[in-house]
Amino acid sequence: MTVASRPERRERWPRERPRRWLLLGNPNTGKTTLFNRLCGLRAKTANFPGTTTGLHVGSLLLPDATEQRGRGTIELVDLPGLYSLGLDLPESRVAAGALAGNDGVAPEGAIVVVDATKLLRHLHLVGELARSGVPFVVALNMIDLARRRGLSVDVERLSAALGAPVVPVAARRGEGVELLLTAIGRRRSARRVAGDATPPAFLPVPAAPPRTRAAPERPSAAALNEHDDAALEAWAESVVARCVGGDQALGRASDTLLDRCDVAFTHPLVGLLVFLGVMAALFWAIFALATVPMALIEGTFAHLGSFLESQLPAGAVRDLLVGGLLGGVAGTIVFLPQICLLFFLITILEDTGYLARAAFVMDRLLCRFGLPGNAFVPLLSSHACAIPGILSTRLIPDRHDRFATILVAPFMSCSARLPVYVLLTNFLFAGRPFLAGFAFAGCYLLGAIAALGSAFLVRRTLLPGRSRPMVLELPTYKRPSFRVAFAQAFEQGWSFLRTVGTVILAICFVMWWLSAYPKVEPPAVASTLVNEAAAVATLDPGRALALASEAERLTLLHQQESSFAAHLGRLFEPAFAPLGYDWRLTMGVLTSFAAREVFVSTLAVLTGDPAGDEAGVLERIHNARRDDGTALLTPATAVSLLVFFVLAMQCLSTVVTVRREMRSWKWPLLQFGWMTGLAWVAAFLAFHGLRAAGIA
Amino acid sequence: MPLSELATGRAARLDRRELSEGEACLLAAMGLTIGSRLTVRASGDPCIVEVRSTRIGLARSVAARLLVRDESTPNGVAE
Numbered sequence: 001m002t003v004a005s006r007p008e009r010r011e012r013w014p015r016e017r018p019r020r021w022l023l024l025g026n027p028n029t030g031k032t033t034l035f036n037r038l039c040g041l042r043a044k045t046a047n048f049p050g051t052t053t054g055l056h057v058g059s060l061l062l063p064d065a066t067e068q069r070g071r072g073t074i075e076l077v078d079l080p081g082l083y084s085l086g087l088d089l090p091e092s093r094v095a096a097g098a099l100a101g102n103d104g105v106a107p108e109g110a111i112v113v114v115d116a117t118k119l120l121r122h123l124h125l126v127g128e129l130a131r132s133g134v135p136f137v138v139a140l141n142m143i144d145l146a147r148r149r150g151l152s153v154d155v156e157r158l159s160a161a162l163g164a165p166v167v168p169v170a171a172r173r174g175e176g177v178e179l180l181l182t183a184i185g186r187r188r189s190a191r192r193v194a195g196d197a198t199p200p201a202f203l204p205v206p207a208a209p210p211r212t213r214a215a216p217e218r219p220s221a222a223a224l225n226e227h228d229d230a231a232l233e234a235w236a237e238s239v240v241a242r243c244v245g246g247d248q249a250l251g252r253a254s255d256t257l258l259d260r261c262d263v264a265f266t267h268p269l270v271g272l273l274v275f276l277g278v279m280a281a282l283f284w285a286i287f288a289l290a291t292v293p294m295a296l297i298e299g300t301f302a303h304l305g306s307f308l309e310s311q312l313p314a315g316a317v318r319d320l321l322v323g324g325l326l327g328g329v330a331g332t333i334v335f336l337p338q339i340c341l342l343f344f345l346i347t348i349l350e351d352t353g354y355l356a357r358a359a360f361v362m363d364r365l366l367c368r369f370g371l372p373g374n375a376f377v378p379l380l381s382s383h384a385c386a387i388p389g390i391l392s393t394r395l396i397p398d399r400h401d402r403f404a405t406i407l408v409a410p411f412m413s414c415s416a417r418l419p420v421y422v423l424l425t426n427f428l429f430a431g432r433p434f435l436a437g438f439a440f441a442g443c444y445l446l447g448a449i450a451a452l453g454s455a456f457l458v459r460r461t462l463l464p465g466r467s468r469p470m471v472l473e474l475p476t477y478k479r480p481s482f483r484v485a486f487a488q489a490f491e492q493g494w495s496f497l498r499t500v501g502t503v504i505l506a507i508c509f510v511m512w513w514l515s516a517y518p519k520v521e522p523p524a525v526a527s528t529l530v531n532e533a534a535a536v537a538t539l540d541p542g543r544a545l546a547l548a549s550e551a552e553r554l555t556l557l558h559q560q561e562s563s564f565a566a567h568l569g570r571l572f573e574p575a576f577a578p579l580g581y582d583w584r585l586t587m588g589v590l591t592s593f594a595a596r597e598v599f600v601s602t603l604a605v606l607t608g609d610p611a612g613d614e615a616g617v618l619e620r621i622h623n624a625r626r627d628d629g630t631a632l633l634t635p636a637t638a639v640s641l642l643v644f645f646v647l648a649m650q651c652l653s654t655v656v657t658v659r660r661e662m663r664s665w666k667w668p669l670l671q672f673g674w675m676t677g678l679a680w681v682a683a684f685l686a687f688h689g690l691r692a693a694g695i696a
Numbered sequence: 697m698p699l700s701e702l703a704t705g706r707a708a709r710l711d712r713r714e715l716s717e718g719e720a721c722l723l724a725a726m727g728l729t730i731g732s733r734l735t736v737r738a739s740g741d742p743c744i745v746e747v748r749s750t751r752i753g754l755a756r757s758v759a760a761r762l763l764v765r766d767e768s769t770p771n772g773v774a775e
Contacts, residue, residue: 083722083725083726084721084724084725086721087721087722087725088718088721089722117749118748118749118750120748120749121726121727121747121748121749121750124725124727230729230730230731233729233732258737259704259737259738259744262737262738262744262751263738263740263744266738266742266744266753268741356753357753359753360742360753360755363742363755364741469754469755469756469757469758470742470753470754470755470758471719471722471723471726471752471753471754471755471758472752472753473726473750473751473752473753474744474751474752474753475751476751
């Protein structure tokens, strides 16, 4: 489906709306780094025709102060990285559509980012952009790296050859960004004087004649033939020959080292060991670094709870605020540091260039299980959330390949499972971060193994066929940008907080109500204890206090046992009792079918202690008791729960997304049944296996 | 000869791509156009080639379907 055939969304924007500029460039040119430099953290995501995930849109103020009010601000859209506008790939269609103004907003101009050390190849896109007729400015990025390699670029001559301003920048260090802004401002005013786009007369043999700005037409995949390619290539070569001086054989000295790294990282055995080592270090770092901020958050919420308790009159409102909402939200927000750290570290890893090498290691593995090499990216993104992962499978051309990837993607441990993993691995290995990290990595591994096994099965039964081989650019190794990683961590953390503020808050409210009502009379034993306490109050205050607190505990227990939640939990308990869960854990599992992270908040509410203690939420859940007085969590139940959460399909949004992507209810229902059934059986085996081994 | 049979360090020129149109287009956009000069940085699986100062990793099955002309000079790599 081409972008042009989509129904066009023509909207009338208010007059003051800033004009749109597009940011485009090849993958690995530092485009995102530049975008963050230009727009900071104020970027928003917006949907564009043809995109499956939102694009980043930022606004930036040009330094030209003489502009009229509002005219000095432009809107900048960060398009996905692409090699060419004419390819039959989603990113090419999106970029071509945005350049043509298919969503009703014609761009005023474009910034094209090129890597100064790879100018020859990146000019391909610049040539195509020139043909589109949209005015553009070239950001010659990584100029610092080029200089270090002894390359010199004649910027003036290059600018003349391209018919557009060229600004050397080093986005990582922020060098040249101000000049880029000035160039954009000048380009805008020049355009207004000179009228619409100047035809790109400097291009030698344009297969497609220059188009007018209003309706630029992109060459179709078929039109982009070898002849066209050759013309662009010859032009690019002549431009580079005229404008670039210095040793063309770039970075020769370091090449042997680079080659050795590449060979090692993609080696079947060494590469796999390196990959496992890197992943283990990643998870260990997440655990070790998150302890301090987690303790801070827990402490803050505990203080807030006791403060509210002392300020508010006793009653339903106080119970709701402190026990229901605050308790539930605290139980979830406490995982914010870990989620931010995960995304921070993965972005850093990606930025170093290592992940592209790891993709080849994974490709060899995936191929054997009938998954294509390009399933690596969707499967990796599924570690954040299965939904973007499933959406990114649109990059996989073969239908069967794509469906197989969608079916197994939710097995990958997403960030919603993180809170549950943290709760349970901390319980299993309290105070031993190394072992906890190990168990944590084990959960990820178990999910991956289940995914590969399921893929293997489905490729031999429902979706037969062989997968396609892998082709991938290997970016230069480089020092990662902390700025980009920080932006990514911030964005993911913020989206997590939004979920906490909406879905989780609502479920907390419902769970609190279910667990606090109907109100019942305190049990007879408790009343006797209270009377007894009153009798000895003057003689033995210590004993009176102990009696009173025991009475309170019994009352609370009685209240919980007779609540709606308990009735519901007991109704479903038989289904989960073989896995070692009581009604509280059953309720936790049931509520988490809407969203997994709810498990922790549900338990936080169900084990709530309205008397309010200073203990953190995690500690409270770890020490919670069942109705019969035994521990709520034992090592065997914790492992059983972990296994269940790794494998079960507990996410309504994913089910809906799969239905939309595969256009049938058959697949998501099959997936749900398979995953949840597998989870049940595996948790059952884990629970009884551990018990048989003497671990209760 | 197929690219997959070229040893590490050899330089060659791309003659033909026996691939589907979609795959061929992607390779072309990455720089592997017909007639482009490439250097094998690491043979094997994946085969790593350098073309126009960009490194591209190719699964062995892709490399086997790229036909190249060996253009290495006797005294080593030609750039």
